Amino acid sequence: MARISASVFTSHVPAIGVAIDQGKTREAYWQPLFDGYAYSRQWMRDNRPDVIFLIYNDHATAFSLDLIPTFAIGTGAEYLPADEGWGPRPVPKVVGHPQLASHIAQSVIQQDFDLTIVNQMDVDHGLTVPLSLICGEQPADGAWPCPVIPFAVNVVQYPVPSGQRCFNLGQAIRKAVESFDEDLNVQIWGTGGMSHQLQGARAGLINQEWDNCFLDQLIHHPATLAKVPHIDYVREAGSEGIELVMWLIARGAMADVDDPARAPVVKHRFYHVPASNTAVGHLILENG
Numbered sequence: 001m002a003r004i005s006a007s008v009f010t011s012h013v014p015a016i017g018v019a020i021d022q023g024k025t026r027e028a029y030w031q032p033l034f035d036g037y038a039y040s041r042q043w044m045r046d047n048r049p050d051v052i053f054l055i056y057n058d059h060a061t062a063f064s065l066d067l068i069p070t071f072a073i074g075t076g077a078e079y080l081p082a083d084e085g086w087g088p089r090p091v092p093k094v095v096g097h098p099q100l101a102s103h104i105a106q107s108v109i110q111q112d113f114d115l116t117i118v119n120q121m122d123v124d125h126g127l128t129v130p131l132s133l134i135c136g137e138q139p140a141d142g143a144w145p146c147p148v149i150p151f152a153v154n155v156v157q158y159p160v161p162s163g164q165r166c167f168n169l170g171q172a173i174r175k176a177v178e179s180f181d182e183d184l185n186v187q188i189w190g191t192g193g194m195s196h197q198l199q200g201a202r203a204g205l206i207n208q209e210w211d212n213c214f215l216d217q218l219i220h221h222p223a224t225l226a227k228v229p230h231i232d233y234v235r236e237a238g239s240e241g242i243e244l245v246m247w248l249i250a251r252g253a254m255a256d257v258d259d260p261a262r263a264p265v266v267k268h269r270f271y272h273v274p275a276s277n278t279a280v281g282h283l284i285l286e287n288g
């Protein structure tokens, strides 16, 4: 049986990818941010999974106003880093896991969540920056530590899914993983956020108090956090802060959601402002 061993939560910011790709991680602006991920890179070496199920959002890269899937699961064999305007990031291609991804699609759709099935797409900074942060720098002709199943959520074009729906979906994903025959160690990653707003009168908004409260609630009271309406995210965490609903999918996939005796172990917690226009938050939870 496959099982979910841990969940990882992290912001993505395109400038973090640029700092890595241009060798700037030791510069004064960036060093405190990358130091906050040193534990995580070691943890990843010590706890290498067989597959990462990576929840992220596409930023009008693979999708556009022509086609807006709310939830899209990558069932393909591989995905190339996208060209977001400055050429593709010099990082390895992402190798998928079509067998597990197809099984999850079958199971989750039969649990009444409508997923779009994607066999071909390029992956943007929403997916590659979290991989770089946690797995460390990888040469473009190298490989990421394990296969990755991309799971894209629409948080860009309204209407976006509610926190409650994301949380429930996470529970369905755990059931799907646990009904896969092969003995696989799967990590589930929730990415995006934390508070940021990139445009309009409130551009530059950061809300440290709200972000830290979100992290506390995510760890200890995820079912209560799931009830927060999307307007609160936008009001408190800015228009792009809505990316945080994706963290509830990964949290909903943890064991304690059905079994309160299995509270997750907090292996690492980090918060840093700013990275470009964004407050960076990061958590590693292991199933207890």
Ligand code: DHB
Binding pocket: 012, 013, 014, 015, 059, 193, 196, 198, 240, 275, 276, 277, 278
């Ligand atoms: C920034 C953050 C994002 O989440 C994003 O998708 C693009 C830019 C930023 O802070 O610059």
Ligand code: FE
Binding pocket: 012, 059, 126, 192, 193, 240, 243
């Ligand atoms: Fe983003």
